[in-house]
Amino acid sequence: MGRLDGKVCVITGAGGGMGREAALRFSREGAQVCVADMNEEAGRKSVAEADAEAGDAFFFKADVTDAASVQAMYAETAERYGGIDVLYNNAGIMPEDDASILDTEADAWQRVQDVNTKGVYLCCKFGIPYLLKRGGGGSVINVASFVALVGAATSQISYTASKGAVLSMSRELAVEFAKEGVRVNALCPGPVATPLLLRLFESDDNAAQRRLVHVPMGRMARPEEIVAGALFLASDDSSYVTGTTFLVDGGLTASYVTPE
Numbered sequence: 001m002g003r004l005d006g007k008v009c010v011i012t013g014a015g016g017g018m019g020r021e022a023a024l025r026f027s028r029e030g031a032q033v034c035v036a037d038m039n040e041e042a043g044r045k046s047v048a049e050a051d052a053e054a055g056d057a058f059f060f061k062a063d064v065t066d067a068a069s070v071q072a073m074y075a076e077t078a079e080r081y082g083g084i085d086v087l088y089n090n091a092g093i094m095p096e097d098d099a100s101i102l103d104t105e106a107d108a109w110q111r112v113q114d115v116n117t118k119g120v121y122l123c124c125k126f127g128i129p130y131l132l133k134r135g136g137g138g139s140v141i142n143v144a145s146f147v148a149l150v151g152a153a154t155s156q157i158s159y160t161a162s163k164g165a166v167l168s169m170s171r172e173l174a175v176e177f178a179k180e181g182v183r184v185n186a187l188c189p190g191p192v193a194t195p196l197l198l199r200l201f202e203s204d205d206n207a208a209q210r211r212l213v214h215v216p217m218g219r220m221a222r223p224e225e226i227v228a229g230a231l232f233l234a235s236d237d238s239s240y241v242t243g244t245t246f247l248v249d250g251g252l253t254a255s256y257v258t259p260e
Contacts, residue, residue: 003235004030004235007030007031008031008078009084009085010033010084011088012089012091012123013092015035015039016195018194021226022090023035023047023049023050023057025227025228027054031086032057036060036062036091037059037062037091040059043059043060060076064089065119070127074130078130086234087127089141092115092162093111098158100157113161116159116165117162117165117166117169131182132177138181138182139234142185142187143186144186147163148163148166150252150253154207163188171186174242175243183242185238185244185246187230187233187246188245188249189226189248190220190221190253191220194223213258216254
């Protein structure tokens with residue numbers, strides 16, 4: 001018996017990285033999964049891999065910055081599976097032209113905000129009503145980041161600001177919908193070995209070590225370690241957990257001086 005048996009989950013950004021890992025793990029745990037992504041090839045590959053593990057998944061090409069696309073994503077999922085129980089709002093971007101505030105142009109700023117902040121807003125706005133219709137509660141997992149809690153000299157200013165917004169938004173939604181049984185938590189990963197982050201380190205051999213020196217565990221997380229936290233938040237094991245800053249960061253935000 002899986003921890004998500006009978007649950008319908010919508011995972012955005014599920015074509016790669018943590019989203020892909022979540023689609024596979026949630027499927028193994030018995031969930032029916034909408035694999036949502038802009039990249040159709042990657043998304044369909046995630047579906048095929050999930051289905052190969054006895055899952056029940058389908059692909060939806062979703063643009064989280066577009067209200068009509070988000071509405072259609074949820075409508076298709078609910079029609080196919082009879083309802084929705086879990087929103088895993090994972091889609092996000094961290095482009096190279098998002099840097100120091102002195103260097104980041106307004107269009108680069110806005111592009112990140114549209115995906116990372118507006119995208120979560122739209123997914124919650126149009127997804128939460130489906131959880132309320134279920135009548136027995138549901139779970140919203142909004143992917144924020146440890147950067148919502150700490151500052152960095154090597155800044156991605158719009159990314160950091162967007163994750164701070166996601167964290168605050170999650171707290172407010174948690175309070176608003178708690179009595180209806182809908183739980184809302186912000187999943188805050190530390191550095192994770194995904195293509196999105198590893199790409200930033202390719203041109204600078206010291207970039208990774210400059211960051212990892214602050215992580216007591218001394219390494220980046222594996223995507224499946226972050227997904228294990230998401231699985232807890234999606235499952236009934238977290239039935240009294242809402243409004244949390246759910247850190248999976250190897251101790252980074254707790255650290256002042258790391259062990260030698």
